[in-house]
Amino acid sequence: MDKLKEAEPEEHVTVRTLRERLPDAVLSTKSFRNEITILVRAGDIVRACRYLKEDPDLRYEFLSDLTAVDRLGEHPRFDLVYHLYSLQFKRRIRLKVQVEEGEMAPSVTSVWSTANWHEREVFDMFGIGCEGHPDLRRILMPEGWEGHPLRKDYPVQASPKWWEEGGKSD
Amino acid sequence: MTEARTMTINMGPQHPSTHGVLRLVLELDGEIVVRCTPHIGYLHTGMEKIAESKRYQQVIPITDRMDYLAPLSNNLAYVLAVEKLLGIEIPPRARVIRVMLTELTRIGSHLVWLGTHAIDIGAMSVFLYAFREREQILDIYEQVAGARMMSSYFRVGGLFADLPEGFEKTVRSFVTTFPDRLAEYEDLLTRNPIWIQRTKGVGVIKPEDAIDLGLSGPNLRACGVPWDIRKSNPYSGYEQYTFEASKGSHGDVYDRYLCRIFEMRQSVTIVRQALERLPDGPIAVQDPKLTPPPKPMVKQSMEALIHHFLLWSEGFRAPAGEVYQSIESPRGEYGVYLVSDGSNKPYRVHFRTPSFVNLQSLPRMVEGRLVADLVAIIGSIDIVLGEVDR
Numbered sequence: 001m002d003k004l005k006e007a008e009p010e011e012h013v014t015v016r017t018l019r020e021r022l023p024d025a026v027l028s029t030k031s032f033r034n035e036i037t038i039l040v041r042a043g044d045i046v047r048a049c050r051y052l053k054e055d056p057d058l059r060y061e062f063l064s065d066l067t068a069v070d071r072l073g074e075h076p077r078f079d080l081v082y083h084l085y086s087l088q089f090k091r092r093i094r095l096k097v098q099v100e101e102g103e104m105a106p107s108v109t110s111v112w113s114t115a116n117w118h119e120r121e122v123f124d125m126f127g128i129g130c131e132g133h134p135d136l137r138r139i140l141m142p143e144g145w146e147g148h149p150l151r152k153d154y155p156v157q158a159s160p161k162w163w164e165e166g167g168k169s170d
Numbered sequence: 171m172t173e174a175r176t177m178t179i180n181m182g183p184q185h186p187s188t189h190g191v192l193r194l195v196l197e198l199d200g201e202i203v204v205r206c207t208p209h210i211g212y213l214h215t216g217m218e219k220i221a222e223s224k225r226y227q228q229v230i231p232i233t234d235r236m237d238y239l240a241p242l243s244n245n246l247a248y249v250l251a252v253e254k255l256l257g258i259e260i261p262p263r264a265r266v267i268r269v270m271l272t273e274l275t276r277i278g279s280h281l282v283w284l285g286t287h288a289i290d291i292g293a294m295s296v297f298l299y300a301f302r303e304r305e306q307i308l309d310i311y312e313q314v315a316g317a318r319m320m321s322s323y324f325r326v327g328g329l330f331a332d333l334p335e336g337f338e339k340t341v342r343s344f345v346t347t348f349p350d351r352l353a354e355y356e357d358l359l360t361r362n363p364i365w366i367q368r369t370k371g372v373g374v375i376k377p378e379d380a381i382d383l384g385l386s387g388p389n390l391r392a393c394g395v396p397w398d399i400r401k402s403n404p405y406s407g408y409e410q411y412t413f414e415a416s417k418g419s420h421g422d423v424y425d426r427y428l429c430r431i432f433e434m435r436q437s438v439t440i441v442r443q444a445l446e447r448l449p450d451g452p453i454a455v456q457d458p459k460l461t462p463p464p465k466p467m468v469k470q471s472m473e474a475l476i477h478h479f480l481l482w483s484e485g486f487r488a489p490a491g492e493v494y495q496s497i498e499s500p501r502g503e504y505g506v507y508l509v510s511d512g513s514n515k516p517y518r519v520h521f522r523t524p525s526f527v528n529l530q531s532l533p534r535m536v537e538g539r540l541v542a543d544l545v546a547i548i549g550s551i552d553i554v555l556g557e558v559d560r
Binding site (some may be wrong): 139 | 210214218219223381382384395397492494503505515520526527530560
């Protein structure tokens with residue numbers, strides 16, 4: 001199963017260009033199943049995204065997806081994951097930013113409008129705020145909901161608060 | 171005292187033309203929509219959270235319930251992601267069957283869209299015709315999977331079972347009759363002056379705005395951006411089929427309609443090609459650690475019994491890592507982001523659902539237009555709220 005040949009991430013044109021143009025931004029790179037992941041310094045994510053979007057040789061003009069992963073027990077705790085796509089070169093790239101609990105991540109809504117709802121979802125589900133977001137509200141859970149469901153320390157079954165309020169009878 | 175010029179009203183969550191439970195807060199100046207704020211989440215059921223506590227194979231039925239009009243597309247995206255994570259290739263027969271069924275799914279989903287979109291605008295009869303044909307597709311689902319809606323037919327490593335007897339005949343009869351039926355819908359709508367007045371030039375979005383807002387699928391192609399994942403990044407062997415991606419030019423409701431009609435025609439040709447080339451052979455990977463042994467063997471061979479027991483009690487483990495797999499679902503880019511920590515359950519699954527992203531562009535399309543146009547525009551984006559809220 002693990003005999004597959006992996007691409008060398010540092011040879012990927014995107015990594016090479018990004019390393020050359022924004023040398024401080026790239027922390028590390030990784031390849032798994034020939035998908036390239038670039039770990040970007042949190043403060044540089046907006047700059048990196050704008051560069052990747054606008055550079056004529058890369059043209060990652062489409063933000064496919066933006067989400068987060070809770071790595072409870074590790075520091076920094078959260079990964080923010082950006083999936084970029086280039087319509088012209090038919091290439092995908094994954095960017096990652098790591099933030100600690102309670103920290104804000106920079107918002108990429110100034111680069112792509114589509115990030116708006118994605119970042120609201122990340123805020124709603126993980127409690128990670130995005131600095132510079134025009135309208136940071138919960139999106140899926142009701143207003144006034146306590147907790148962030150996709151955090152690993154949030155129970156899979158019903159939220160305990162929910163039951164305490166109305167259902168103490170038994 | 172200044173007079174308030176605008177009025178704020180709620181449209182939904184129970185309004186019939188919001189296709190489920192979408193709530194729009196509209197600020198109106200007479201009949202003109204000044205501002206539109208969508209509120210979603212009424213169907214949120216925490217599918218991504220639930221998936222983290224299920225074994226890999228057990229997540230498949232959850233994906234059915236997202237885009238309930240295209241269950242097999244969702245299955246496909248998920249199983250492809252897990253297969254990528256495992257690094258396995260499935261046998262050719264299973265691949266062809268998957269393509270055939272997802273294309274039938276696309277037709278079925280577009281038929282529901284066509285029927286409901288037309289009924290929203292006031293063309294009642296199309297709805298009845300479209301649902302008549304969709305019934306045949308549901309019958310095909312029932313034949314292969316036993317369920318009409320939540321079919322869960324694909325499995326990681328292949329399929330749940332081989333095709334039943336008579337399947338090819340049913341599909342062949344569907345693809346023979348369907349193109350004529352499609353022509354009938356077009357007779358009712360494509361050159362109908364009322365239809366044209368209600369849809370042409372309505373809900374226009376420019377290609378650069380569409381890309382900025384992350385629109386995908388027929389909505390994006392209607393703007394003239396020919397991005398179809400089946401063409402650009404083929405999966406399941408789509409590169410071996412001859413078909414064309416739809417393409418519009420005006421980015422309005424009418425072009426989205428034309429794109430979807432065109433896609434149904436293309437899907438028919440893909441299904442035909444799949445029927446022609448359907449190879450014999452196994453329908454799942456022959457790896458006892460991943461796919462269950464045939465039932466008779468479980469009763470005879472000790473080893474098969476152990477494999478069967480382990481698969482049902484523990485499932486299989488996937489190597490640690492992360493993958494993103496996207497497919498061209500009837501609504502656009504349906505992506506699955508899967509993170510594994512090496513155990514038998516996904517550490518994190520994220521579903522990049524096209525409806526969620528496409529809905530975000532609604533305010534951009536409706537602001538400055540009439541309330542009646544809003545109804546046409548919501549229909550044309552083709553959202554499924556189950557997929558928006560997950």
